[in-house]
Structure formats: structure tokens, C-alpha cells
Amino acid sequence: MAKLYFRYGLGKSAQLCQVAYNYFEQRNMEIAVINAKDNETIRSRIVVDGKNVLVREPNFDLKPGVSLYEKIYLRDSDVGLKCILVDNAEYLKEEQAEDLFYISKMLDIPVIAYGNRLIDEKKTSLGVCRLMALADDIEKIDMSMPSKRATLDFNYGAMNCSKTAQLLTKDQSLIDEGFKTCIIKPKLDRDELYIASRIGLRKKADIILDLDDNIYGQAEYLYRDRINHILVDEAQFLTPRQIEQLRRIVNDYNMPISCYGLKSDFLSNLFPGSQRLLEISDNIYKMNTVCSCGCGANFNVRKDRFDNYVTEGEQVCIDQGDNYDSECALCFMEHVMKIDTASRKRVRKK
Ligand SMILES: [Zn+2]
Structure with missing residues (x-):
């Protein structure tokens, strides 16, 4: 199953432009490029002779109230998308972050979202929190030298x-x-x-x-x-x-x-x-740990004493008799979110 990546650190836009170039210009693969911040042009801060050398125009607009999943589904059926790239992910809405997760799992398209973990280094971004909760991998792309400071x-x-x-x-x-x-x-x-x-x-x-x-x-x-x-x-x-x-x-x-x-x-x-x-x-x-189906497990599930999945309740439960286990994204979607994952790739709407 395709992965959802969240990448943070310095040099995000430069890496996005590079990855987009590798997919589209070099290998002729269709991609969707999104800038969650007002659909602006994506510019890295690398400047040569006074010009931004790595610049990319988004080919996909985010509109409030329009389902990102639905739009990507239509584009994918049309041209066959190989990757979704998102810049400024801290501006995503929670439901857009969830849609990126569903796109990677249900449509099997890898999604790489670049962004800051906080808005303006202070304020929590609910979109990124949702993204980090659902992401398969959270990666730091900061290339700076490791410092001697404690971490x-x-x-x-x-x-x-x-x-x-x-x-x-x-x-x-x-x-x-x-x-x-x-x-x-x-x-x-x-x-x-x-x-x-x-x-x-x-x-x-x-x-x-x-x-x-x-x-x-x-x-x-x-x-x-x-x-x-x-x-x-x-x-x-x-x-x-x-x-x-x-x-x-x-x-x-x-x-x-x-x-x-x-x-x-x-x-x-x-x-x-x-x-x-x-x-x-x-x-x-x-x-890392493994789901009973053999895939990597990122999600936790709670089962009651009769082995039924618990799908609501308090975050912290001191109740005896409940069991916890870990599952992969697809098993979690099927068991807890009650999504029919067998119909992947054919699902138009979640
Ligand atoms: Zn599984």
C-alpha cells in the first residue's frame, strides 16, 4: 500500500521542486502538485544570480468545501497519478489531511506532504496534527550539521x-x-x-x-x-x-x-x-512493529473482552478486560473506521 509521508525541516520547497522534476520532467509521470497556502507558486529559497531557481506552479487547486479526495480520484481516473506533492502542509484543514491519508491507502498513490510542525513556529496546526497522526513516516529533511547541543x-x-x-x-x-x-x-x-x-x-x-x-x-x-x-x-x-x-x-x-x-x-x-x-x-x-496481516503497524486498536473492536470511548481507559493491539492502516480502516477496503481503487467517495 502506498505511503503518506510528512516531511519537515529546512529546504522543503527545494526538495519538493526536485522531486516534482524527477517524476514529471525526467520520467514523464503524472503528478499532482498542491500548495496548501493559497495555491501560490512554490518557490525554494535557493537563489542564483538574483533569481529563484527552483520554482513550481501548482497544477491542482485546493478549494474550501470541495473534497480533495474526490478531485484527486477524478484526476487519477483521467491521467493516472503517480504521486501527490503538497507544500505548506501546515495550512491544510483537518479533513484535507485525512483525505491525503485516504488517497494513499484507497487509491494507492504515494503522498509526500512538506510543511512546518507549527504555524509561524508557535501555533498548533490542526491539519498537521492530523497528518502526523495518520502519516506512515515523519521525516526531518534538515541537512544542517548535527550540533553538540543536547536534544x-x-x-x-x-x-x-x-x-x-x-x-x-x-x-x-x-x-x-x-x-x-x-x-x-x-x-x-x-x-x-x-x-x-x-x-x-x-x-x-x-x-x-x-x-x-x-x-x-x-x-x-x-x-x-x-x-x-x-x-x-x-x-x-x-x-x-x-x-x-x-x-x-x-x-x-x-x-x-x-x-x-x-x-x-x-x-x-x-x-x-x-x-x-x-x-x-x-x-x-x-x-516499527508488525500487524497480524504482515504489514507494518502504525495504529492502535482496543478490543473488549469479547474480542470486539472498540470504536468509541475515553482516550485513556482503566477498564480491565480490554486488550490493545497494533494494526496496519488498511486493517485499522476496515476494523475501526468500518471502511470496505476490499473496494480500493474503485471507491469514488468515502
Ligand atoms: Zn494489517
């Missing part, structure tokens, strides 16, 4: 991708190298003191964070205690405010922080903590 990293994956095992492995290798680590976890979890992976790894957390706790307030102690690296388990359950506090610890104390957690809930909505991490972390890494 805030978000390692995300679906259920059963061995997040906790990877956290504990990272913890151990840091300790082996002579670093002093601090493991933080949110209070929400059942087994309060320990973080434990299913394969039996287990370690006591150093700090348990309640919803109202301010972790930045403890940074001075951690610094004096010569902590070199902070690891956060179940980071999706931290509040956006606590994620911002972690950001400040990285910036003010130059202390690296690695967060591990889920990206989205059982209905494919971002957890508030994960959303903030996706918006303001330095690096985003995906941990």
Missing part, C-alpha cells in the same frame, strides 16, 4: 513495538558508558514504581510524575546530582505543559532527554503529550 527526542511506536524494552536497553548502554541516567514515568500507569517490558526487563523509575507536577522544578537537583540523560517512559501520558518543561530542561541545562511513547490512541487521535512532542522535539524516530 529532546521522541521515539514513538504502536502497541507491542517494545518501547519499554528499548528504553531500558538504552538506559543500560548509557550506564555502561559511564553516564548517569534518570528514568521518569507518569503516575497514570498501573504498576506505579516500576517500568517493565513484556520480555521481563524491569527497573524502578526514579521520578513518578503526577498530572500537576512540574518537572522543571526538579531540574536543578538532577543537574547537581550529575544526571547526564533523562529517559521518559509512557510519554504520551505527560501533559503538554510537562513536555514544555522537558523542552526547557534540554535548553537550559543542556541535558538530553529521550521520550518513549505511543503516538495516537485507539481511534487514531494524538495523545496531547505526544502532539506536543511531535511539535517541539528535535528528533522524531519511529519504532
Whole structure:
């Protein structure tokens, strides 16, 4: 199945123009080029002799109230599209971001959306949040040299991708190298003191964070205690405010922080903590896991005790008896969104 990519960082428009050229001019493949910001001409900032050298005219207009899926479907039936390229994705509406997901999965056309994670470096973009929740891959295209500054990293994956095992492995290798680590976890979890992976790894957390706790307030102690690296388990359950506090610890104390957690809930909505991490972390890494059908799994599902898929309810459920699992996009669409994916390529309207 075709992928939906979200790419952020410096040099987005230049890469888009380059990719468009490779598809269309070099290989004669039909593509749709969209600029979500007012359908403007796409210009990279690369200037030679006072002229923008990489410029591309969109060949596809976004209109409010007109279904993007429907329009792409018609164009695809007409000419056969090989790729959809989108610039300034932070200006997409939520439903347009969803349409891009459906286009990649139902019409099997790869979609590459370039954009910023925030609007004007501050404001949340609901379109990009939806895009990041549904994207197969979130990629940073910044080609700048890695700096020596500490970073805030978000390692995300679906259920059963061995997040906790990877956290504990990272913890151990840091300790082996002579670093002093601090493991933080949110209070929400059942087994309060320990973080434990299913394969039996287990370690006591150093700090348990309640919803109202301010972790930045403890940074001075951690610094004096010569902590070199902070690891956060179940980071999706931290509040956006606590994620911002972690950001400040990285910036003010130059202390690296690695967060591990889920990206989205059982209905494919971002957890508030994960959303903030996706918006303001330095690096985003995906941990892979596999759906029972064999494809890569990006989505989480919840099943009740009778093995029925749960399709509504609270984001965080302490109910016993429910099971969580991970599934690929197509299985998720079929089981949770109740979309008949067998009719792919022939579906005119979702
Ligand atoms: Zn599957």
C-alpha cells in the first residue's frame, strides 16, 4: 500500500521542486502538485544570480468545501497519478489531511506532504496534527550539521513495538558508558514504581510524575546530582505543559532527554503529550512493529473482552478486560473506521 509521508525541516520547497522534476520532467509521470497556502507558486529559497531557481506552479487547486479526495480520484481516473506533492502542509484543514491519508491507502498513490510542525513556529496546526497522526513516516529533511547541543527526542511506536524494552536497553548502554541516567514515568500507569517490558526487563523509575507536577522544578537537583540523560517512559501520558518543561530542561541545562511513547490512541487521535512532542522535539524516530496481516503497524486498536473492536470511548481507559493491539492502516480502516477496503481503487467517495 502506498505511503503518506510528512516531511519537515529546512529546504522543503527545494526538495519538493526536485522531486516534482524527477517524476514529471525526467520520467514523464503524472503528478499532482498542491500548495496548501493559497495555491501560490512554490518557490525554494535557493537563489542564483538574483533569481529563484527552483520554482513550481501548482497544477491542482485546493478549494474550501470541495473534497480533495474526490478531485484527486477524478484526476487519477483521467491521467493516472503517480504521486501527490503538497507544500505548506501546515495550512491544510483537518479533513484535507485525512483525505491525503485516504488517497494513499484507497487509491494507492504515494503522498509526500512538506510543511512546518507549527504555524509561524508557535501555533498548533490542526491539519498537521492530523497528518502526523495518520502519516506512515515523519521525516526531518534538515541537512544542517548535527550540533553538540543536547536534544529532546521522541521515539514513538504502536502497541507491542517494545518501547519499554528499548528504553531500558538504552538506559543500560548509557550506564555502561559511564553516564548517569534518570528514568521518569507518569503516575497514570498501573504498576506505579516500576517500568517493565513484556520480555521481563524491569527497573524502578526514579521520578513518578503526577498530572500537576512540574518537572522543571526538579531540574536543578538532577543537574547537581550529575544526571547526564533523562529517559521518559509512557510519554504520551505527560501533559503538554510537562513536555514544555522537558523542552526547557534540554535548553537550559543542556541535558538530553529521550521520550518513549505511543503516538495516537485507539481511534487514531494524538495523545496531547505526544502532539506536543511531535511539535517541539528535535528528533522524531519511529519504532516499527508488525500487524497480524504482515504489514507494518502504525495504529492502535482496543478490543473488549469479547474480542470486539472498540470504536468509541475515553482516550485513556482503566477498564480491565480490554486488550490493545497494533494494526496496519488498511486493517485499522476496515476494523475501526468500518471502511470496505476490499473496494480500493474503485471507491469514488468515502
Ligand atoms: Zn494489517
